[in-house]
Amino acid sequence: MTTSLCHYLLVSLALGAVVSGASEQRASGRIARSRSQFTQIPEDYAVGILSKLFQNECKEMYRNYTNPEAFDDWDSGHVHASNLASCIFDHLPEWAKSEFTTVSIALGLIPPTLLLLGPDTTGLALLSMRRPVLASLLAFGSPVIRVGPDPVKVLRSAPKVKFAAPYITARPGDRNWRRWALMVAISVAEYIIAAAAVFNVGYHVWFLTYQAVCWAAIQLFQTTLLPETAAPLFWVLFGVPVKFMCDYAVRWRVQKATHGGSVSGARSRGAIQHFVSWVSNSTSSELTPYMYSTPVYFHGVDEGLAWLVFDRFISLASLAHVLMGGIILSTMFFVGFRKALVAVTCFLSGALACRFVVSFELYWMRRSASEIPSESWYETVSVGKRF
Secondary structure, X not given: OHHHHHHHHHHHHHHHHHHHHXXXXXXXXXXXXXXXXXXXXXXXXXXXXXXXXXXXXXXXXXXXXXXXXXXXXXXXXXXXXXXXXXXXXXXXXXXHHHHHHHHXXXXXXXXXXXXXXOOEHHHHHHHHOOOHHHHHHHHHHOOOOEOOOOHHHHHHOOOOOOOOOOOOOOOOOOOOHHHHHHHHHHHHHHHHXXXXXXXXXXXXXXXXXXXXXXXXXXXXXXOOOOOHHHHHHHHHHHHHHHHHHHHHHHHHHEEEEEEOOOHHHHHHOOHHHHHHHHHHHHHHHHHOOHHHOOOEEEEEOOOOHHHHHHHHHXXXXXXXXXXXXXXXXXXXXXXXXXXXXXXXXXXXXXXHHHHHHHHHHHHHHHHHEEEOOHHHHHHHEEOOOOO
């Protein structure tokens, strides 16, 4: 409860800072703007036609745009960027204008397609119960809010197809080198996929921010704290707090514990020993795939009004995220068709790879999950002791 309250206070302070900053800027008449978006477009774009325009037909507009003494105001908006863009469009060849339309459609279809290919919030939250670092990397590597099913129903439904994998039946203390080699290989592969997905999103956000021009951001991001260059990053980060909220909500619905443990025995030890033991257990759980982990015992909490309201909120957040991404990405200008195709392929393949990792881990979690009835929850389970 205290952690959630702190999160809400931080969000409220951030929103208050944005509103106050915008109010102060509105009072002064000036609005924040970027003076480098058009200057960082690759020189080879459209066979170098932009560099020629900046030196000839659009020289005056380009000088006003890059002038640090020239400011925009709330009444006219980002007039310097608008004048420069209008001049560029008037002198672009027809094939470049046609490419604008194709690239706009391709980039605008990324958010709704990610909604079909990316991992859902339930799978990420269930994975974070034992492997939070891997789940966080996968959440950052798949910029999508895909509403998942009820977590209790997911764990109650055992996989219909069960296949045997090598060296699964060995005990955790077994020193069979083949089993440990396979375990390490799976874990390393999962972290490589997650890290590659994060790098993929970060690189393309940087590319769309600093080597392209987002027209929607030029028109909308009129505030001191958020210049127009922050649009793609804002779209990616919008889903992060929502996913963390889903994590807390799923942990409330699915309470995880172990059989036969003694919480009092763990607490009777010294604080340092207890901390070292906690770090050791957390690291072991984080690095061990569900394929080789101990069975999962959980207790499902019934749905309540708060869960139903939260579920509707996640659906609205998912819709807002898709609309926001479609508006931002479909107004990206001066992106070559080849680079746009690479961006689309990388975004979709990264999300699909993240979904594969989540599905793989969730399969083994569902296979080993066992629900504990409410009447025996406090009798046979040491509540609060995690894997």
